[in-house]
Amino acid sequence: MALSGKTLFIANRGEIAVRVNRAAKSLGMRVVQACSEADRDMLAARLADACVEIGPPQAAKSYLDIERVTTAAKDSGADCVHPGYGFLSENADFAASVEAGGLVFIGPSPETIRRMGDKVEARAAAKAAGVPTAPGSEGRLEDLDAAVAAIEHIGLPVMIKAAAGGGGRGIRVAHTIEDLKRLIPQAQAEAKAAFGDGGLYLEYMVENARHIEVQVLGDGKRAVHVFERDCSLQRRRQKVWEEAPAIGLSDASRQRICAASVAMAEAVGYRGAGTLEYLYDGTRDEFYFLEMNTRIQVEHPVSEMVSGIDLVEAMIRICMGEPLWFDQGDVRLSGHAIEVRVNAEDPANGFMPFPGVVSGLDIPNGQGVRFDTMLYDGYAIPPFYDSLLGKLIVHGDDRADALRRLNAALKATRIGGLKTTLPLYQALLADGDVAAGRTHTQFLEHWLDANPIAAE
């Protein structure tokens, strides 16, 4: 394998840095890990061949500092940089900076990142490729009059979104024209402050929608899909539980949305691993494009479990120059996988963050069970970053089998010294709607109001 002996620089931390490390090592690569002053003891730093300190604990001064990270990568003698997710992973300037430094960025081109990062442009690219989009404003809206006019063909309710936004940030919902008049100036001011760009757009809001997303891999010319994931269980627009494949989706609908996603990936010359996110209206059997994420996603393991494809390894090989080595027909869907995100938060106390020192750690294993994590006994979790500790992933013959395995794996998992979201998943497993797959993106918040998690 041509990658053996090459050096990969990990510009990230936490569980994804561990995940990327393992993929690089399995390819025979040497790994250099970036770490802030607060991350010297993290698992990914211990597993790396070398570590480079990139600044103080605050992400803005370390993991988000383009110049510092690029310089550290160059000075380390690395051949390529893996950005993980979050931080600089979808920053076109970072990708360009890495390339200008003579290194390979493990991701798409800066132009693709920039284009997909602009939600209005991404929507136009989706439409051009035949990807279904929700009724919405054509292009950016600069003022209230244009928004009111747009409602005539879109209908109500609508979501007001920032053109430069993403990840659910700053979205407002207008049910009436009065709402719109009140919310547009607020949204504009906030978008200007948060993103330096006050451009807005409107999109029809599907009620009781499910979140379904399609995993793609592309080599810049050709692309394949690795089927879809259902990520409808969300709290504050953050996914907490993901599955593959989507529950109750007909083969025809699956084929339609996956083929459309491949068409879009090929139309934009996509390179690496990417995800097209959709809202799915089950009553009308319609998909509406939300956005394309130009990075590996937190929930990628469920797609790996049902396809047998190592997505992180694949994105490294592709971006290092290897053309896709398989065809769509070689990607097969087998069984059902579920992932739950284990966060250092107290579900019995409003999901209050709960950093601490890990003790009495018991990680589940066995057939069809995987735990991607940065935890080890004695690890002091720094308070400076997000609360994700790891992801418990199970794979079964079908969904019922996967749910049984999840139940057993949850019971076998112990994480002492912290509060975690594990009790939330025990409670959700006992719920009839969750068991039957009757969920949507608003489901979990309402469910939590009705089913508070008891203190342990």
Added chain:
Amino acid sequence: MTTKEIRSPLPGTFYRRPSPEEPPFIEDGGAVAEGAVVGLVEVMKTFHEVKADAGGTNARYLIENEQPVTAGDVILEVDG
């Protein structure tokens, strides 16, 4: 007169200001009322207010803006 200490209840990043454009919660040398917000601690990307459990005068911050704190660190001293 005694010196009273106001401590951070949480580990994280300490902020003296509600947002970068606004003035600090407490002016150097100013007075602090019991229960007043004296700063924010960002822990795992969420923000929590630090409230004064004692009031006083001649307030001094001991932690710089945007610096890491651990739970129990003294953030502010006042004379009371």
